[in-house]
Amino acid sequence: MSQQGGDVSLARDSQAEQVVSSVISQLQQQHQQQQLQHQEGVCQQQSSNSAEDDQVMVATERDLAEDAQWKRIQQNTFTRWANEHLKTVDKFIGSLETDLSDGLKLIALVEVLSGKKLPKHTKKPTFRSQKLENVSVALKFLEHDEGIRIVNIGKSFLH
DSSP, X not given: OHHHHXXXXXXXXXXXXXXXXXXXXXXXXXXXXXHHHHHHHHHHHHOOSOHXXXXXXXXXXXXXXXXXXXXXXXXXXXXXXHHHHHGGGTOOOXXXXXXXXXXXXXXXXXXXXXXXXXXXXXXXXXXXXXXXXHHHHHHHIIIIISOOOOXXXXXXXXX
16 A cells, blocks of 8 residues: 555656646746847847848748747647646646746646645735745745756746
């Protein structure tokens, strides 16, 4: 019996690590996309009408289009996976970009996956600072309580 319980715990840890990896990946991709959009804006301001500049822009647009398709597939896959777990607590994610922003559904997902209650958090966040704190509660729990190493993510990336 204890062997099975250990297997369930390992499965939860593995699932939690996958969730964190996926969320981190999504946030890093959003950050990279924002950087690319900023670079494109800078390029557009500085570019002349030369053929070389046009080729660079076409290549960049093609890369972004391919990346956008891959990103959409990853978002849909992660959203379906998260919703499978969230349905046990009657919650649903329609859009990763908006529905995880206040931290409440992220906290619910982490609680379902870990089988533990997270520390005190704001149940009805209205201010940006409360939303960021909720996300931080989830990330801190994963890092400190679950032992999942979180790299390159924190309040500075949650603009």
